[in-house]
Amino acid sequence: MKERYEYAKERYAAIGVDVEQAIDALAKFPISVHCWQGDDVIGFDGSKELSGGIQTTGNYIGRATTPEELMADLDRALSLIGGTHKLNLHASYAIGNTEGRDKVAPKHFEKWVEFAKERHMGLDFNPTMFAHPMVKDGLTLSSPDESVRRYWIEHCKACLRISEYFAAETGFPCVMNIWIPDGFKDIPASRYLPRKRFKESLDEILSVDYDKSKVYVTLESKVFGIGAESYTTGSAEFCLSYSAKNKITPLMDNGHYHPTEVVSDKISALLLFNEKLALHITRPVRWDSDHVVLFDDETREICREIVRCGALDRVFAATDYFDASINRIAAWVVGVRSVQKAMLYALLQPNGKLTELQDGGNMTELMVLQEELKAMPFGDVWDVFCERCGVPTGMQWLDEVKRYENEVLAKRGR
Numbered sequence: 213m214k215e216r217y218e219y220a221k222e223r224y225a226a227i228g229v230d231v232e233q234a235i236d237a238l239a240k241f242p243i244s245v246h247c248w249q250g251d252d253v254i255g256f257d258g259s260k261e262l263s264g265g266i267q268t269t270g271n272y273i274g275r276a277t278t279p280e281e282l283m284a285d286l287d288r289a290l291s292l293i294g295g296t297h298k299l300n301l302h303a304s305y306a307i308g309n310t311e312g313r314d315k316v317a318p319k320h321f322e323k324w325v326e327f328a329k330e331r332h333m334g335l336d337f338n339p340t341m342f343a344h345p346m347v348k349d350g351l352t353l354s355s356p357d358e359s360v361r362r363y364w365i366e367h368c369k370a371c372l373r374i375s376e377y378f379a380a381e382t383g384f385p386c387v388m389n390i391w392i393p394d395g396f397k398d399i400p401a402s403r404y405l406p407r408k409r410f411k412e413s414l415d416e417i418l419s420v421d422y423d424k425s426k427v428y429v430t431l432e433s434k435v436f437g438i439g440a441e442s443y444t445t446g447s448a449e450f451c452l453s454y455s456a457k458n459k460i461t462p463l464m465d466n467g468h469y470h471p472t473e474v475v476s477d478k479i480s481a482l483l484l485f486n487e488k489l490a491l492h493i494t495r496p497v498r499w500d501s502d503h504v505v506l507f508d509d510e511t512r513e514i515c516r517e518i519v520r521c522g523a524l525d526r527v528f529a530a531t532d533y534f535d536a537s538i539n540r541i542a543a544w545v546v547g548v549r550s551v552q553k554a555m556l557y558a559l560l561q562p563n564g565k566l567t568e569l570q571d572g573g574n575m576t577e578l579m580v581l582q583e584e585l586k587a588m589p590f591g592d593v594w595d596v597f598c599e600r601c602g603v604p605t606g607m608q609w610l611d612e613v614k615r616y617e618n619e620v621l622a623k624r625g626r
């Protein structure tokens with residue numbers, strides 16, 4: 213491996229790329245790993261099935277159904293992923309909350325804080341406004357029913373307090389992402405009123421005093437959901453405008469746009485007008501299907517944009533997908549490692565040279581060089597990154613997942 217690495221280093225040096233620098237930058241780039249891949253987005257606060265226009269499909273053995281199981285599974289996954297990361301929790305992962313989501317509190321997350329601290333991880337958070345009886349006619353913060361709106365406003369305020377608690381306990385800022393499933397299956401009479409109510413709900417939530425240097429509130433838009441095909445209250449225009457006006461951070465999920473739109477093209481525009489930018493990295497297949505993230509063109513392009521804009525410390529990157537048809541731990545590992553691969557690939561680009569070609573109008577050479585770069589010995593650098601992080605290279609990590617499946621998952625009997 214050493215010889216191959218030396219060779220790769222030389223090849224990259226010849227095009228002006230410092231491989232060591234790229235490896236260091238990757239090791240420091242945190243990905244917020246979503247907890248909900250481990251249990252098909254069910255959580256521990258009583259909900260039995262998913263709703264809100266999102267769906268997991270598949271019935272692979274071994275779904276985690278208790279906090280202990282989910283933590284153990286997360287540990288397995290994290291032990292196979294190099295670098296420093298954060299854990300992204302949803303409010304529905306509260307432990308021992310029997311009083312309702314409007315009453316969720318820091319005490320319900322003590323075990324998660326302990327888990328994070330022991331692993332020196334930061335925590336991110338999400339109010340959970342789906343899969344719950346207080347979602348009425350598919351609406352939450354944009355509902356015409358005052359009691360429904362009130363319930364979810366209180367929930368979000370409670371979540372802000374939990375986010376502050378996470379930041380204080382872990383020492384890392386907490387990203388709190390607001391996403392609502394609100395929308396209509398068919399053509400609504402008013403598109404305006406639900407958005408107006410959503411705006412007013414957000415205003416009330418954000419009127420709470422919270423430490424803006426420790427909690428970053430983000431707002432995630434969406435174009436449609438299953439059962440909400442004709443209209444979503446939290447559209448792109450709504451969320452971008454609201455974020456800009458109220459100085460919170462916009463969040464783009466790359467499954468939430470029309471099929472030919474790409475998030476990679478939107479990053480530079482948002483970075484020009486926002487201090488920070490948040491991303492949910494997923495893989496939409498024909499719809500917002502939340503397939504496991506792969507080392508594919510768009511994931512690479514998203515990472516290239518982050519790197520080319522010099523924005524590694526301005527972008528909050530999180531994974532967001534859920535596949536119940538394959539080993540869930542493998543799904544976690546493939547997805548997060550794919551984001552890392554894409555980031556490493558991006559860090560190994562001769563960006564100065566490429567930009568020079570563009571600015572010089574030399575589009576022929578730009579195309580040829582970009583194609584050549586695809587055949588650079590990227591894999592050898594990736595292997596060294598894994599080795600230095602003390603995680604398996606190549607496919608070896610799957611042996612560990614298989615062993616765990618036989619010894620632990622298979623015995624869960626579901």
Ligand code: RNT
Pocket residue numbers: 248253266338391432434465492500532
């Ligand atoms: C749904 C959004 C949202 C959820 C998670 C569980 O389409 O992407 O981010 O996936 O909050």
Ligand code: ZN
Pocket residue numbers: 432465492532
């Ligand atoms: Zn998302």
